Amino acid sequence: MQQQKINTPDIDSESKYLRAKERVKAMKGFFYNLLTYIFVIPMLIWLNYITTDFPWVFFPIFSWGIGLVIHGMVVFGYNPFWGKSWQERKIRQLMEKDEF
16 A cells, blocks of 8 residues: 655745745835835925924934834844844853853
8 A cells, every 4th residue: 555645834944934924024114114214304304494494304314214224223133232143142151050
């Protein structure tokens, strides 16, 4: 009797697909945020120029800009403070402790 081969989905492959799909969704959100920034900030600069002498436009430029940089760092996996090397050092440090 011939053994029938069961088609089971590769769980690892499916997991990678779902993670990739989430990453693409996050990247898409970042690029929408960047595109909005690129179009809105010049309008705010123009509005500031025609309404008042006080340069209030610098507040949204810098605050939204900082948010945009942080959003990009999260999406593209750049973390200078708690990156992969920090995690590995911390894991080794905790494993060396006797009480852990």
